[in-house]
Amino acid sequence: xxxxxxxxxxxxxxxxxxxxxxxxxxxxxxxxxxxFSGAGNDQPLVTNEILSISLxxxxxxxxxxxxxxxxxxxxxxxxxxxxTTLLTIPARIKLITTKIFLLTVIVxxxxxxxxxxxxxxxxxxxxxxxxxxxxxxxxxKVIIAMLSWTLITWITVFLTIITxxxxxxxxxxxxxxxxxxxMLFAMTAFAKYLxxxxxxxxxxxxxxxxxxxxxxxxxxxxxxxxFLSLISFGLIQYRDVR
Numbered sequence: 258x259x260x261x262x263x264x265x266x267x268x269x270x271x272x273x274x275x276x277x278x279x280x281x282x283x284x285x286x287x288x289x290x291x292x293f294s295g296a297g298n299d300q301p302l303v304t305n306e307i308l309s310i311s312l313x314x315x316x317x318x319x320x321x322x323x324x325x326x327x328x329x330x331x332x333x334x335x336x337x338x339x340x341t342t343l344l345t346i347p348a349r350i351k352l353i354t355t356k357i358f359l360l361t362v363i364v365x366x367x368x369x370x371x372x373x374x375x376x377x378x379x380x381x382x383x384x385x386x387x388x389x390x391x392x393x394x395x396x397x398k399v400i401i402a403m404l405s406w407t408l409i410t411w412i413t414v415f416l417t418i419i420t421x422x423x424x425x426x427x428x429x430x431x432x433x434x435x436x437x438x439x440m441l442f443a444m445t446a447f448a449k450y451l452x453x454x455x456x457x458x459x460x461x462x463x464x465x466x467x468x469x470x471x472x473x474x475x476x477x478x479x480x481x482x483x484f485l486s487l488i489s490f491g492l493i494q495y496r497d498v499r
Contacts, residue, residue, distance in 0.1 A: 283321030287314035307379035331423020
C-alpha cells in the first residue's frame, strides 16, 4: 500500500507546476547568487569564503522550500482533492506520513544538488581544485544546515494542514525567512525562538552570539515541529475533509 501511495504522490508532485517551480527555484537561488557575488577569478581558493557565501544563500533558499511544502500539501485542499485521495487511501495518518517522507527525500536531493553546484561555482571562481578535505568540510556543514531545511519543511507542512490553505503558510514563513523575523529580533530578543531565526547560526561560518547556537536552534525548531504536528495529525484524523 505504501508503495502505491508513493507512486501516486510522486506523480502528483511532478505534475503540479508550483512544486516544480519551487524545486527549480530552490536549486538555483544559492548557485545564482554565488555566481554573481563578485568573487574574482584572480583570488585564491578560500574555503571559508565559499562556505560562508554558500551557506548564507542556502538560508535564503528556504523560501523555496516553503513554496514546495505548502504547494504539495495545499493542492490536496484545492477543489476537494483530499476527499478524492481518501476514497482510494482511507488511512489518513499513513497517507500524510508517506507524503512527508517523500517530501523530505525530495528536499534533501534538492539541497545536496544545489550545494554541489555552489561548491563547483565557488571552486571555479576562486581558481581552486577539488580536494577531498574541501569537499568533506563543505558537505558536513551543508548536511548539518539541511537538518534545519527538513524542520522548516515539516513546519510548513503542518501549518498547511492546520490552515487547509497553501497561501497562509507561504505568507507566514516567506515573511519570516525574508526578513520579518530579523525585524522582530531588533525589537525583542524572544524573536530568536522563531522557527527560521532559531537555526540561523547554522548558515554562518562565524556564529552570532546573540542568536541560539546550532544545537539549541535545532531543538527549538524540533519543538515547533512537534507541537504543530500534534495539532495537524489530530485535525487530519478527526475533522471533516471538506
